[in-house]
Amino acid sequence: MRPVFVIDINKCVGCRACVAACIVEHGQPFVASANIAAGLPRFTNTRTYVSWVERENGDRPTRRFISHLCFHCEKTPCLEVCPTQATYKTPEGVVLVDKDKCVGCRYCIMACPYGMRFMPPAYDFLKAEKNPVVKDAKAGTEYGGVMFKPPVPNKWATKLTAVDKCTLCYHRYNGDGKIWTPACVETCPTGSRMFGDLDDPNDPVADLVRRGVARHAEPAKGTRGLVYYVGL
Amino acid sequence: MKSPAVFYGVLILGVVLLGIGAYGIWEKNVTLHTTSLWAFMIPVYTFFALAAITELPVSLFALRLVRAEVVEVVSRYLIALSIITVLPAFVVIFADLTQLWAFPWMFLSFNAMSRIAWMAVFYIIFVLALLVKLVQEIRGGSHRNAFWIALAVLIFSALAHLNLGMIFGSSYGVPAWYGLFTGVYLVTIGIVASFALMPLALAISEKIRHGHVREEVKEFTFAIVSKALLILIPLFVFLTAWYIDTSKYSPPVYQAVYHMVYGALSNYFWGIVVVLGVLISIVLIIVSHLRKNFGLLSIAALFVLAGQFTALTLYILAGQIGAMQNQLSVYGIENYDFASDIYEFFSPIELSALPLAVGLWLVLWALAVRLLALEKEDKAVFIFRKIDKKQKLKK
Numbered sequence: 330m331r332p333v334f335v336i337d338i339n340k341c342v343g344c345r346a347c348v349a350a351c352i353v354e355h356g357q358p359f360v361a362s363a364n365i366a367a368g369l370p371r372f373t374n375t376r377t378y379v380s381w382v383e384r385e386n387g388d389r390p391t392r393r394f395i396s397h398l399c400f401h402c403e404k405t406p407c408l409e410v411c412p413t414q415a416t417y418k419t420p421e422g423v424v425l426v427d428k429d430k431c432v433g434c435r436y437c438i439m440a441c442p443y444g445m446r447f448m449p450p451a452y453d454f455l456k457a458e459k460n461p462v463v464k465d466a467k468a469g470t471e472y473g474g475v476m477f478k479p480p481v482p483n484k485w486a487t488k489l490t491a492v493d494k495c496t497l498c499y500h501r502y503n504g505d506g507k508i509w510t511p512a513c514v515e516t517c518p519t520g521s522r523m524f525g526d527l528d529d530p531n532d533p534v535a536d537l538v539r540r541g542v543a544r545h546a547e548p549a550k551g552t553r554g555l556v557y558y559v560g561l
Numbered sequence: 562m563k564s565p566a567v568f569y570g571v572l573i574l575g576v577v578l579l580g581i582g583a584y585g586i587w588e589k590n591v592t593l594h595t596t597s598l599w600a601f602m603i604p605v606y607t608f609f610a611l612a613a614i615t616e617l618p619v620s621l622f623a624l625r626l627v628r629a630e631v632v633e634v635v636s637r638y639l640i641a642l643s644i645i646t647v648l649p650a651f652v653v654i655f656a657d658l659t660q661l662w663a664f665p666w667m668f669l670s671f672n673a674m675s676r677i678a679w680m681a682v683f684y685i686i687f688v689l690a691l692l693v694k695l696v697q698e699i700r701g702g703s704h705r706n707a708f709w710i711a712l713a714v715l716i717f718s719a720l721a722h723l724n725l726g727m728i729f730g731s732s733y734g735v736p737a738w739y740g741l742f743t744g745v746y747l748v749t750i751g752i753v754a755s756f757a758l759m760p761l762a763l764a765i766s767e768k769i770r771h772g773h774v775r776e777e778v779k780e781f782t783f784a785i786v787s788k789a790l791l792i793l794i795p796l797f798v799f800l801t802a803w804y805i806d807t808s809k810y811s812p813p814v815y816q817a818v819y820h821m822v823y824g825a826l827s828n829y830f831w832g833i834v835v836v837l838g839v840l841i842s843i844v845l846i847i848v849s850h851l852r853k854n855f856g857l858l859s860i861a862a863l864f865v866l867a868g869q870f871t872a873l874t875l876y877i878l879a880g881q882i883g884a885m886q887n888q889l890s891v892y893g894i895e896n897y898d899f900a901s902d903i904y905e906f907f908s909p910i911e912l913s914a915l916p917l918a919v920g921l922w923l924v925l926w927a928l929a930v931r932l933l934a935l936e937k938e939d940k941a942v943f944i945f946r947k948i949d950k951k952q953k954l955k956k
Contacts, residue, residue, distance in 0.1 A: 406734070434677055441734045
């Protein structure tokens with residue numbers, strides 16, 4: 330089984346249900362921001378986010394939404410630099426972080442060419458916790474101090490003192506060789522996010538990759554990986 | 562000023578700064594403050610680690626690469642200074658980590674591809690080699706042993722410092738740092754800072770031990786330090802100009818240089834790095850060298866340290882801004898305001914690393930000067946000074 334993640338940006342409407350689903354699934358701290366730049370590409374604050382690009386199109390400006398997540402690179406710069414081997418790769422090619430081994434040096438954040446690794450904004454969360462509105466919504470703070478308790482406790486859930494990244498919801502894989510469905514793919518209303526198995530000849534998602542319709546985002550960087558884009 | 566007053570004055574200042582820094586670190590742990598950026602703590606620990614090359618004249622002299630018997634007067638001081646300067650770096654690194662308890666995994670689950678893992682190994686061996694060198698200097702011994710120990714110190718110093726520079730130089734996610742240039746540039750900053758640190762540290766040690774700066778020590782600084790600085794500062798200027806000029810070939814590097822030289826960071830670059838750290842310093846060094854004025858040289862050395870530290874800080878900050886701006890440009894977003902990122906880099910909690918490191922350095926250096934057998938006339942128990950009670954009563 331070789332998982333592959335395809336994002337069709339022609340179908341993305343920018344609803345960010347994927348971001349919300351990911352946050353709930355993994356127990357990430359979530360702090361609403363009045364800063365419109367919060368969704369812009371930089372060192373990310375969430376495991377996945379959606380940015381937008383506005384383009385002139387005659388007299389009708391258009392906006393395209395682009396989903397970002399860890400590419401689970403084949404050539405893995407973050408894995409190479411981690412001093413404790415907290416960052417590791419599963420046999421399926423999914424790059425994960427062992428939260429107990431991570432020292433928090435953030436070398437992997439510097440190494441990632443796509444800015445998709447981050448430290449959970451714990452400081453912001455603890456400040457937000459004092460806000461009365463936020464306090465009322467608080468639940469399950471016993472688990473690492475996060476606001477939401479993950480529905481499925483797993484060792485790759487967000488931990489406030491360790492580096493975080495997309496895990497492709499690997500905790501949903503039960504080791505039987507069958508493809509699973511990440512939370513963001515399950516939630517996406519337009520089918521922009523798709524997840525397939527390259528080893529399955531009948532998989533329509535994998536077919537997009539095999540036919541060359543879906544491609545890597547920045548091939549010049551040479552890292553390849555499990556994530557492909559249609560329409561980029 | 563009498564030497565005990567200087568000793569207690571330096572000690573008290575060190576303890577006060579240490580207290581301020583320690584409070585900041587405590588605040589960091591209580592609030593779980595951390596950054597995705599490599600913020601101000603990183604240039605603080607990098608600078609102290611890089612500036613621990615003060616043993617260089619001693620090693621070069623032992624290897625017969627430099628003929629300067631004036632080094633022998635201060636050789637033990639310079640070796641001890643290397644050890645003392647690198648220790649605050651370790652403390653600040655530990656303060657920066659968010660899960661310090663996972664540190665043993667760095668050895669239990671060693672990643673041979675990780676330069677940070679090798680940094681721990683090389684610096685531990687470097688400090689051990691310095692301790693061996695210090696013991697050898699104090700106990701005396703054959704020149705052959707001195708040669709091999711000096712060679713070992715030099716090799717591990719080169720490995721440790723180049724590797725530290727290449728931690729940044731192998732960061733694929735920050736193109737403005739990526740490449741061999743960063744290793745060379747950071748080591749150059751380290752060597753310049755090491756030579757600048759010598760007259761300041763020796764001024765403190767001479768005042769504590771003797772109440773004044775001895776002529777032999779002044780002779781060393783004008784024979785070695787001022788000349789070295791007059792060669793190294795232009796080298797630093799050349800490398801900085803090289804970085805700025807070649808930035809036009811790489812968009813993310815250009816973004817980094819733009820912020821440093823023309824943007825929000827330009828006042829610090831031109832004011833502290835160029836004017837204070839280079840222009841004024843060179844003038845003061847030349848004048849002090851011609852007039853053999855140790856006080857003026859010490860002031861110049863302080864300016865050089867400020868300039869080098871600022872250069873390192875701006876290099877680290879601007880590189881990350883450049884990486885972010887470049888990524889934004891890919892998506893058509895130009896002129897993004899990085900004020901919040903700059904604030905995050907210089908937040909009060911991050912800034913507390915500097916008084917922590919400086920305070921610890923002052924405390925350790927004052928104690929080292931007082932307790933270690935750093936002069937040829939000192940009688941030693943291992944490396945500690947055996948204080949003659951009769952001499953103490955006389956004083």
